[in-house]
Amino acid sequence: MDSIGDFLTMIRNAGNARHEKVDLPASGVKAGIAQILMEAGFIRSFKVARDSKQGLMRIYLRYNEEGRHAIQSIDRASRPGRRLYVKSTEIPVVRSGTGTSILSTSHGIMTGDKAKAENLGGELICTLW
DSSP, rough: OOOOHHHHHHHHHHHTTTTTTEEEOOOHHHHHHHHHHTTTTSSEEEEEOOOOOSSSSEEEEOTTSSSSBSOOOEEOSTTTTTTTTEGGGGOOOOOGGGEEEEEETTTEEEEEEHHHHTTTEEEEEEEEE
């Protein structure tokens, strides 16, 4: 089961359905991805609520003036059956710099630009614009 793939799909589907927010199971990796999405302006905010089980993450989606979802495309790069690792020199540039790539590095979850600046490679989680 690909929990990160499910996480990205739930965000994509909620945006296509014009929902204000989406609730999903929480984890540390998902919180790191949500933090990057918030800093890049793809979502408004997110909250993590702890409970006796795994916890719940609520993501508040962002839309533009025309009512279109801020995330036009979000693609999972590395999958459980085919992991995709990239060197710092091989990190993809998404849509001529208007998009972003998200990597899991030895220093945590970070954008492709930050990983390139710190000369870090890692697992390419997803690309979005």
